[in-house]
Amino acid sequence: MPSARGVLGLLSGLLFLATVASGQTPVDSSLWSYINNIRAIDSHAHPMRPVAAGAPADTEYDALPLDAIPPFAFPARLAGTDPIWRAAQAALYAVPAAANDSLYKEGVKSAATRAIRERGLRFPEWALDQAGIDVMLANRIAMGPGLAAPRFRWVTFVDALMLPLDTRREAARSPDTRSLYWKEAALLHRYMRELGVAKLPPTLDAYIASIVTPMLERQHEGGAVAVKFEAAYLRPLDFADPNPAEARRVYARYFGGGTPSGAEYKSLEDYLFRVIAREAGRLDESVQIHTLEDFGGFYQASGATPFQLEPTFNDSTLRKTNFIIVHGGWPFYAQTEAMLGKPNVYADISMMDILLPPTQLAPVLRQWLTQWPDKVLFGTDSFDGGAEQGWEQVAWVGATTARRGLAMALTGMLRDGEVTRERAKELARMVLRENAVKAYRRLP
Numbered sequence: 001m002p003s004a005r006g007v008l009g010l011l012s013g014l015l016f017l018a019t020v021a022s023g024q025t026p027v028d029s030s031l032w033s034y035i036n037n038i039r040a041i042d043s044h045a046h047p048m049r050p051v052a053a054g055a056p057a058d059t060e061y062d063a064l065p066l067d068a069i070p071p072f073a074f075p076a077r078l079a080g081t082d083p084i085w086r087a088a089q090a091a092l093y094a095v096p097a098a099a100n101d102s103l104y105k106e107g108v109k110s111a112a113t114r115a116i117r118e119r120g121l122r123f124p125e126w127a128l129d130q131a132g133i134d135v136m137l138a139n140r141i142a143m144g145p146g147l148a149a150p151r152f153r154w155v156t157f158v159d160a161l162m163l164p165l166d167t168r169r170e171a172a173r174s175p176d177t178r179s180l181y182w183k184e185a186a187l188l189h190r191y192m193r194e195l196g197v198a199k200l201p202p203t204l205d206a207y208i209a210s211i212v213t214p215m216l217e218r219q220h221e222g223g224a225v226a227v228k229f230e231a232a233y234l235r236p237l238d239f240a241d242p243n244p245a246e247a248r249r250v251y252a253r254y255f256g257g258g259t260p261s262g263a264e265y266k267s268l269e270d271y272l273f274r275v276i277a278r279e280a281g282r283l284d285e286s287v288q289i290h291t292l293e294d295f296g297g298f299y300q301a302s303g304a305t306p307f308q309l310e311p312t313f314n315d316s317t318l319r320k321t322n323f324i325i326v327h328g329g330w331p332f333y334a335q336t337e338a339m340l341g342k343p344n345v346y347a348d349i350s351m352m353d354i355l356l357p358p359t360q361l362a363p364v365l366r367q368w369l370t371q372w373p374d375k376v377l378f379g380t381d382s383f384d385g386g387a388e389q390g391w392e393q394v395a396w397v398g399a400t401t402a403r404r405g406l407a408m409a410l411t412g413m414l415r416d417g418e419v420t421r422e423r424a425k426e427l428a429r430m431v432l433r434e435n436a437v438k439a440y441r442r443l444p
C-alpha cells in the first residue's frame with residue numbers, strides 16, 4: 001500500500017500528465033516537418049497558361065467553365081474573405097496590409113500580375129514549388145507553353161465523346177445545363193476537326209472506330225495520363241448496364257438529325273461511357289469522375305453521389321480501368337469509403353482541402369486511411385478565380401490544408417497507438433505521392 005506521500009506524488013504526476021495532454025499540440029512536430037518535406041503529386045487541378053499582358057486569355061482550362069451558368073453561391077471557405085486566402089497571399093506575394101479592402105485587393109492583383117510577367121513561362125513551375133507540389137495533373141482541353149511534363153501531366157475531357165447527337169432536349173433540363181451542353185457540342189466539333197473528320201458516320205460502331213478511339217489515342221500520344229468526366233454537371237452518374245442494340249439503334253436513327261428522347265439519349269450515353277472507360281484502361285489511362293455536392297444553382301447533388309457509380313465499379317469488363325472519385329465524393333465520404341473496397345477505385349481529396357479546414361478534413365482522412373490506406377490521393381482542384389484568387393493561390397491553400405489535415409489525422413492515429421511512427425510517415429508518403437503512382441499507371 002503506498003504512503004500518503006506516495007499517493008500525493010502519484011496524483012501530482014497524473015495532474016502533470018493531464019496538463020501535458022490537454023496542452024498537446026494537434027500535430028506531432030516531427031511528423032509535421034516530415035509531411036512538409038514530401039514533394040506531392042496533385043491528382044486533379046486546372047493550372048493556367050501564363051499569358052502576357054494584352055495576349056488572348058487562356059480559355060482551355062476547363063471543358064465546362066462555370067462562368068457561363070447563372071450566378072450561384074459558393075461555399076464559405078471558397079470565398080476570398082476566408083483568412084486562409086490572406087495566408088496564401090502573404091506566403092506567395094508578401095502582400096502588405098493596406099488602409100482598406102479594395103486597396104489590399106489591388107495590391108494582390110498587381111503582385112500576381114507582376115509575378116506572371118517576371119517569371120513568364122516559369123511561373124507555373126514556381127507556383128508548384130511554393131505549394132510543395134512536384135507533379136500536377138492538369139485537367140485541360142489542351143496543354144501549352146509553361147505547362148510541360150514532367151511537372152505538369154495532362155488529363156483530358158471526354159464527356160463530349162459521349163454526346164454525338166442533338167442535345168437540345170438534354171440541355172433544356174435546367175438553366176445551368178442550357179449553356180453547358182452547348183460547350184460539349186463545341187468541344188466534340190473541335191475534336192472532330194483535329195481528327196480531320198467532317199461529319200458523323202452512319203453507325204455507332206463507325207463513330208467509335210473513327211472518332212472515339214482515335215481521339216483517345218491522339219490524346220494518349222499527347223501525353224494524357226487520364227480522362228475526366230464532368231458528367232455530374234449534365235446528368236446523374238447512374239450509368240446503367242448498357243444495352244448495345246438499343247444504343248446502336250438510337251445512334252443510327254438520329255446521327256443525321258432529330259432529337260432523341262431522354263431515355264434514348266441515356267442508353268447511348270451509358271453505352272459510350274463504358275466504351276470510353278474501357279478504352280482508357282486499354283491505354284493505361286485512369287478515369288476521373290467529378291463527384292461532389294457542388295457547383296451551380298441547379299446542380300443535381302443527389303445524382304452526383306459515389307453510390308450512383310456502383311454499377312460502373314461493379315462492371316467486371318472495366319476492372320482493367322482505374323477510377324478516381326474526384327473530390328472524394330464530398331460530403332458523402334462514407335459512400336466513397338464503401339466504394340474504395342473495389343480493387344480499381346481510388347478517391348482524391350481535391351476541392352475537399354479547399355472547402356474544409358484541416359480540423360474537418362482530418363477525421364475524413366483518418367476514417368479512410370484506417371480502412372483503405374492505399375486508395376487515398378492528394379489533390380487540390382486548383383483553378384483560376386481571377387487575378388485576386390489565381391490558381392497558384394488555390395494550389396497553395398489546397399496543399400497547405402491537406403498537409404495540415406493529414407498531419408492531424410496521423411498524429412491522432414499515432415497517439416492512440418493505431419500506427420507506429422514509421423507507419424505514419426509511410427501513410428503520409430502514400431497519400432501525398434505514392435498512391436498516385438499506382439492509381440495513374442502512366443506516372444511518374
Ligand SMILES: [Zn+2]
Nearest residue numbers: 044045139381
Ligand atoms: Zn476540377
